[in-house]
Amino acid sequence: MDGDFSLSNVKKGDIIQISFVGYQTQEVKWTGQPIDVTLKDDTQQLGEVVVTALGLKREEKALGYAVTEVKGDELKAANTISPVAALQGKVAGVEISGSDGGLFGGTKIQIRGASTLSSNNQPIYVVDGVILDNGVSGNTTADWDAGANNASDYGNELKNLNPDDFETVSVLKGAAATALYGSRGLNGAVVITTKSGKGTQGLGISVSQTFGIDHAFKTPDIQTLYGPGYMPGQSDADQNGSIWDAHQFTVNQNGEHTLVGVPNFGFGPKYDGSQIRNYDGTWTTYSPRKNNMLDLYKLGFNTNTNVSIRGGNEKTSFYTSLSYKNAKSTTENNTFERYSMLLKASHKLNDWVDVAASFSFANSKPRNAQLNAGELFVNANTNVINPLFDVDYFRNKYLGEHGGIASTSYGDQYGSVPSSAKNYFFKVDNYDYVRKETVIRPTFEVNVKMTDWLKFKADANMNRYYTSIEDKQLGSGYANEGGYYGITQDIKEQFTVGGTFTASKQIKDFSLGGFARFEYYNTSSKHSKVSTDGGMVVPGEWFVENSKKTKKSEATISGSKRIISTIFALNLGWKNQVYLDVTGRNDWSSALVYANRTGNHSYFYPSVSGSWLINETFRESMPSWINLAKLRASWAQVGNDTDPYTVNQTYSFATMEMYDGNIYTNELDKLMKIADLKPERKNSWEIGLDFRTFNNRLNLDFTYY
Incomplete structure (x- = not known):
């Protein structure tokens, strides 16, 4: 070396x-x-060297499983908030789909389909050895319920990663590729290696600036031939005594055609351009506005600024970057800001010992997750907005003189405007949900060269994810009756420490290598929340004591779990043309330990993979235009434990306030727990062919699994 x-x-x-x-x-x-x-x-x-599980660099030709590596520059060009979305279309066998959460909504990634019966089938993300949970975002009830207070899709912690810092991104697809990650590698892994100053002489400064525009240009096809109205025979809309007249106009007390009180169904008269009373009593024409849904969307804008400095000499290297991202959505008051920083350095103490450390910091502010405006125009279960609705005209015509949402009960001028539109505009203008996320990720490692063929590495890393939420909701009732104010704090801390012996030896035609590793992982979470109850005494005054009822509060320490692991790998090669890898990992998980200290908490995951470089074996007879012809095969077992506290039967505790004092209750969980839960286990095998021709310009990667 x-x-x-x-x-x-x-x-x-x-x-x-x-x-x-x-x-x-x-x-x-x-x-x-x-x-x-x-x-x-x-x-x-x-390009033949790729980063695999546990951050190990391997020759791609030696791997017996499928790995696809993407250069970091290819991802940052997409200028997306989540790096998951930037992988779209770049890796075969990977399915990526975005939610309707707008700028920072969750992006779901599945590698080779579903692997587990649990709700989360997404791979883990590993950044410089630190494993991040790519949790599934909560689906917002705003998708289907027009009365929901706010959208709730704020993505996950991956939106705090800065793609400008990515050197490479390796997608490990098969079970043999991720078996070394044990329980957490069940659904695959995306291994991210950040940039460093290694190989740099002197000082280098890089500045990049990216701008982007988002434009809503297409909507679902909505018929614009017939206006709103009941089906024939359903109702006497024109009050002429017959319910069998097809395509009846709705009329008011003066016998005038009106939009006030029209139904949600599209079985009314044909659009003819005639005069008709609008929702606010003014005259308008009975003509469709074919793009009125698009009028609800604005032009989105995003910008990203990154400054990086890297340098080094024979003993020391460093890399640092500062980045600022700002994005404005196509819907109003939906914005995102992110500040991120990375410090990374390594130093060679002598010929035998070197140290390396990094510190990553990110602070983001996703604000007001995007409400699903499109549902208002197509979901007949709500007060659907029809093509006659002029979005621009009614944008600010939704309030009563009292300050709340206009209602016919109070004689408000805009009381007959569709409630779905009034509720939407009120939320956009008078709700403010600000979520601040802070991520701190330090790492440290010491590398010792014990002999020419044996090395030892001690490493430690931590991931601290802190979330602070302030939720302001102005009351929408008469004179702003109601309202809500809440403050939430969540903290997740993950800590990993490990030690690895790595060996590599060449004996004539055979190459021998491998490693043995010990690892300790601990995670825990804290949650606290305080909020108003029953509305607010003084509308628009944002403090919890402004609650009409006794303020609500909750706090928990949860999610505590420890996993102790031993891992080994044996890598064999012959004449640079035949390779065999054998790995094994044993986990001891606290999540499978019962209260009486029994349980199937120890479980082992093996893998075997091999490859044969046909082009090397038949080099003399192989055409020169064939650069690589590799057959590969693998078999592996990977699995999963469960969430903390799941296996133990417990009672819930509650306090009931009575007129003469409190009553304290216990309730048994209705879900009965099995007394001998076993870890989930997936058996996986695959065979594949890698074929590259014409100086690697035409590549075929075939896998049957």
């Missing part, structure tokens, strides 16, 4: 071939004197 070598039984005039992955091979004739050779980078060969 350091370039030192010695050879025996070499005669003067012999040709010595010197090669290393990522460098051009050189041939030197020995003259009897010591040799000093500087290898030159080979960018084409460098």
